[in-house]
Amino acid sequence: MSLxxxxxxxxxxxxxxxxxxxxxxxxxxxxTGPKTLRYWSDCRCIGRAIARDRELVLRSELLQADQRVExxxxxxxxxxxxxxxxxxxxxxxxAQLLAIVCGWLDAISSLLVAPSYxxxxxxxxxxxxxxxxxxxxxxxxxxxxxxxxxxRKAVLVDxxxxxxxxxxxxxxxxxxLSELPxxxxxxxxxxxxxxxxxxxxxxxDAWYDVFNPRWLKRGWLIVTSNWTPDELVERxxxxxxxxxxxxxMTHGKLMTFDGADQxxxxxx
Numbered sequence: 658m659s660l661x662x663x664x665x666x667x668x669x670x671x672x673x674x675x676x677x678x679x680x681x682x683x684x685x686x687x688x689t690g691p692k693t694l695r696y697w698s699d700c701r702c703i704g705r706a707i708a709r710d711r712e713l714v715l716r717s718e719l720l721q722a723d724q725r726v727e728x729x730x731x732x733x734x735x736x737x738x739x740x741x742x743x744x745x746x747x748x749x750x751x752a753q754l755l756a757i758v759c760g761w762l763d764a765i766s767s768l769l770v771a772p773s774y775x776x777x778x779x780x781x782x783x784x785x786x787x788x789x790x791x792x793x794x795x796x797x798x799x800x801x802x803x804x805x806x807x808x809r810k811a812v813l814v815d816x817x818x819x820x821x822x823x824x825x826x827x828x829x830x831x832x833x834l835s836e837l838p839x840x841x842x843x844x845x846x847x848x849x850x851x852x853x854x855x856x857x858x859x860x861x862d863a864w865y866d867v868f869n870p871r872w873l874k875r876g877w878l879i880v881t882s883n884w885t886p887d888e889l890v891e892r893x894x895x896x897x898x899x900x901x902x903x904x905x906m907t908h909g910k911l912m913t914f915d916g917a918d919q920x921x922x923x924x925x
Contacts, residue, residue: 661695669697676700735813738798748792748916755796757912758782762800766807769843771875774905780871781878781906784914785885791914793881797846800879804844812838814867815848816894823863831866839870843877850882851894861896868895872902885911 667680678697740759745751764778765771771780784793797813804811819834826834838845847867853860871878882889886903889895895903 661693665695671700671702674701676702735794735798735801738795738802740799740803743792743796743799748914750913750915751792754912754914758796758800762803765877771877774875775908779906779908779910780875781880781903783886783903783907783911784879784881785883785911786914786916787883789883791916793914794848797848797879797881801844801846809843810841811844811846812842813846813848814838816850816852820853820860820863824859831863835863835866835870839867840874840876844879845871845876846879846881848881850880851884851889851892853894854892857893858896860894861899864895865899868899868902872906875906878906880907 663680665680665682668677669680670676671678678700680695681698682693682695684691684693740755743751743755745755748754761778761782768778771778774780784797786793801811801813819838823831823834838847845867847864850864868878870876880903884892884894886895886900886907890897890900
């Protein structure tokens with residue numbers, strides 16, 4: 658039976674949930690003239706469907722958020738590291754370093770990965786100083802905190818804690834351990850690369866499992882170290898394959914932190 662043959666206000670039950678449905682009408686204005694639309698009022702079925710749709714949307718939003726940001730236990734306390742607490746005056750070239758890092762972060766903020774290996778912005782920044790306490794971890798931590806504040810997934814791993822976890826893991830766990838810094842993170846910071854003296858191919862393999870996925874996807878990366886890439890090869894920290902990838906991602910450039918040990922300066 659056509660809805661237009663029924664009087665307005667007709668009541669009938671929903672065949673699914675038994676809710677009383679009332680026949681309603683609305684008149685809308687079209688370019689060709691007014692048109693009348695008749696419809697049954699909502700029932701519990703519709704309400705449940707709307708609630709289900711909202712639940713699915715919420716789950717989708719949460720899943721997307723998880724793909725952007727992940728809270729992890731950082732190996733070093735970096736929550737207090739910000740661009741405001743970094744003191745460039747303690748370094749001979751501190752202001753220049755800060756400007757380069759902030760400019761790089763602005764340039765990559767809207768990009769999932771680097772457009773190419775050859776063009777700017779480069780995939781990787783390499784923070785280098787021949788001595789400790791120059792603020793490399795502080796500035797790298799500030800970048801991590803800013804990235805997380807922008808709802809992106811950022812992870813910081815330092816050599817000692819990461820390698821100890823890697824060596825203690827079985828084969829399946831090794832793949833899982835390297836997945837976040839190697840593949841899933843939008844930004845990965847490898848802190849204090851070269852701290853551990855080489856103990857064989859296991860160390861070089863562990864870092865290859867992180868650097869190779871970053872290189873393959875042209876993912877954003879920051880490395881801090883007291884050694885140059887050439888010295889890391891000599892120390893046995895990385896192999897030739899990791900070295901060539903690292904040099905390509907950094908365009909062969911080091912950001913040298915030129916100054917005295919800031920931790921010792923605070924004791925004066």
